Amino acid sequence: MKVTGDLHLMKKLNKSIILETIIADSPISRTAISEKTGLNKATVSNLVNELIASQLVCETGPGESSGGRKPVMLLFNREAGYAVGVDLGVNYILTVLTDLQGRIIKERRVSLHENGFDYVLEQLHDSIRWALAKAPDSPYGVIGIGIGVPGLVRPDGMIMTAPNLRWNKIDLKSQIEETFQLPVTIDNEANAGALGEKSYGDYQTAKDMIYVSAGIGIGVGIILNNHLYRGFSGFSGEMGHMTINLDGRPCSCGNRGCWELYASENALLEEAAKVLGEEQTADEMTLDYLVHLAEKGRKEVIELFRSVGYYLGVGIANVINTFNPELVIIGNRLSLIKSWIEESLQACVEERSLQYHHKRVQIEFSKLAMKSAAVGAATLAIQAFFAQSKATVEEG
Structure with a gap:
């Protein structure tokens, strides 16, 4: 038995636990760290001093006293790198x-x-x-x-x-x-x-979260019991390529009738080109341009947004029925047109998802919008x- 190696291992583990506690709960005192982690005060004090020396942790002003001397509070130095x-x-x-x-x-x-x-x-x-x-x-x-x-x-x-x-x-x-x-x-x-939303979004407390990235294509990030689910081979979440139209048009993935052919930014732009005809060249037909037209009240563009919202809801209903999540977050480019797609999306989800699944699920548009990934x-x-x-x- 290598005692030295075991002690070194234990020290690294303990230091890691302390750092994670400071990151999660700072400002926090050494005493509070000891209480939260179960590590004795001497161990906490020694390892905190090492973290301070490494510049990952710094001391700040005194905290609230519980009767004795005010404790020195610790902060994670987020600007260390x-x-x-x-x-x-x-x-x-x-x-x-x-x-x-x-x-x-x-x-x-x-x-x-x-x-x-x-x-x-x-x-x-x-x-x-x-x-x-x-x-x-x-x-x-x-x-x-x-x-x-x-x-x-x-x-x-x-x-x-x-x-x-x-x-x-x-x-x-x-x-x-x-x-x-x-x-x-x-x-x-x-x-x-999904990781960006779980770590820094507005709904970090959700244990079971599905992040729908709706951009040129559609991808899904899956958080189950607070952990990112990757699947057996690491390729989970390719729900943009689930079939929602059995005899639909061919997709670049080799399948037909994929969800992203009907509910993505690319699908929206393709339909807009048909509806608006020669009004804009292919290069000028962008989501920003369509938003501009919708803001001016162009009914055909608003109807396109509603249609894409409905198809987005079709896939989300399947996601809800499959995973029974606490929360679904819609991010990426289509989150920018929330005001035009939310009503038709929610109506579709209510219509197509199972009652007991839909009853408690929360559907939100990302506050990080384009920045989640x-x-x-x-x-x-x-x-x-x-x-x-x-x-x-x-x-x-």
């Missing part, structure tokens, strides 16, 4: 620079005019360089880069397929790591969005950074 989060969309790249608690410091959105990998990689490099240049000086600097991608991503970060980008088997992770010499974490953008991607990088200091016990 920064993370880059990227939402790589089909027609945009949204990049954020956050502190270690996911607070956005800077953000930048650029449009993509094509999906070729070389072109997108160049734009991605440019966006990341911009974020790195904006990072303030800090003890740990930029600790990593997280990227959300609209496709199937293996646990090791390999992009197996991204149908709407027309990418297959792309090792983006290695290329970004080689260029910037920083740890890179890549995940499905809906998973990243980018913030979630930054969170992936932050989690990877802190995981480096955590001891793991492998099953023998």
Whole structure:
């Protein structure tokens, strides 16, 4: 038995527990940490001093006294480092620079005019360089880069397929790591969005949450019992490709009648092109333009929004019937047209979901809107950074 190794392991575990407690509950005193964790006061005091020396924790003013001397309160130093989060969309790249608690410091959105990998990689490099240049000086600097991608991503970060980008088997992770010499974490953008909502959204207390990313395509991030559900192979959540029309039009995924063919931004723009005819060129037909027309009262555009809202409700009813969640959050681009799609969406869900499932579910539009996936991607990088200091016990 290696006593020294066991003691080292226990110290790392205890320090990790203390840091997590400070992050979750700061400002907090050493005594309160001892009470919450069950660790003795001497252990807490010693390990807190190490965390202060590492600049991850700092002392602040005195707290409320419970009868004796006022306790010194502890804060997590969220500015000890920064993370880059990227939402790589089909027609945009949204990049954020956050502190270690996911607070956005800077953000930048650029449009993509094509999906070729070389072109997108160049734009991605440019966006990341911009974020790195904006990072303030800090003890740990930029600790990593997280990227959300609209496709199937293996646990090791390999992009197996991204149908709407027309990418297959792309090792983006290695290329970004080689260029910037920083740890890179890549995940499905809906998973990243769900993580962003769970970590920093308005409904963090929900234990069972479904995040619907409704943009050019549709993806779903699934939080079950407070944990991101990835599925057996890590590819869960591709509900944008569930069939809602048996004899529907063909989809880029190889299926027919997929949900995202009827309820996505892309579906909306395709229908708008038919309805509005020659009024705008294909390049000018954007969601922002349609919002402009709807605000001016164009009835045919408002009706298109309502139709897309109804179809979005069809899929959400299936989600509710399947998972019986506490909360469904709608994010990404279609959250921007909430005022026009909410009524038809809610009516469809009420009509098509089972009564006992629908009765208690809460359906909300994301307050983070377009930023959920980018913030979630930054969170992936932050989690990877802190995981480096955590001891793991492998099953023998």
